[in-house]
Amino acid sequence: MSSREQIxxxxxxxxxxxxxxxxxxxxxxxxxxTPEAYRKVLESLGGSLFEITDAAQVPALLAQHYPHLERVVFADDKREWVNEDPHRLENVDMAVVTGQWGVAENGAIWLTENDIAVRVLPFICQHLAIILPRERILATMHNAYEKIGAPQTGFGVFIAGPSKTADIEQSLVLGAHGAKSLVVFVLG
Structure with missing residues (x-):
């Protein structure tokens, strides 16, 4: 028996x-x-929430509340942009994706590469919108991990935003390393 096998x-x-x-x-x-519990935490993080009954309402709400947007990318409509070099997504003003699970205790939403198509999309856009079905709001991260189970895709991330840091001269900076704003559309 070799020394390796002995060890x-x-x-x-x-x-x-x-x-x-x-x-x-x-x-x-x-x-x-509940959406109310989720809203309270999301808004404390600097995000905003709209309750909608149909995903077709999203473009009108974006036009009303974000009139300055020039390039809006819908992750569900990949025909126009999914084969682009990810670096060409740097000018995306708003990315709209669908989330799988929302967590009321911390305002996070679980996304996988199946939801966003290109991993960099929710991080490179200026603003991020996530559509979340009402029945997909869970109370805690424990509940979320029970629902997610073993990874089914190569990439998944919880996003609670907008991104922020307070280590730059002791002042809070929003959008320091990701989207400057997060809006969640609760569908249902």
Whole structure:
């Protein structure tokens, strides 16, 4: 037996007994999974929320509340831009994507590469809009991880925005490393 095999055999022989993972019961808290609870946290982070009944309402609301937008990209409509060099997305004023799960306790929304098509899209745009079905708002991150389960795609991210930092001369800067604003359209 080689020294490598001896070491691996010793490691295998001295493994601790397997133990069940601890229960997470009681850690979930009492945060409700409602649009109102989600709105409260999102707005405290600097985001905004509109409740809509149809995704077709989004373009009109964007035109009303963001009249300066020149290039708006809808992730669901990939025909025009998905094959572009991602660097050419630098002039996207607003990206509109659909989120999978929203988390009321921290205002985060789970997105995967299936939702955004190009990984850089929600980070390179000036403003980000996420459409989130009302029934997809969960109370806590524990609930979200239960729903997400094992990764199904190569990339996934929780986004709660807009991005901000306060390490530049002790002042808060919004949009420091990502979208300058986040608007969530709760559909339902």
């Amino acid at each position: 691996l055999a010793a490691v295998k022989k001295n493994q601790p007994d397997t133990a069940a993972l601890p229960s997470l019961q009681g850690l979930a808290g009492d945060m409700p999974s």
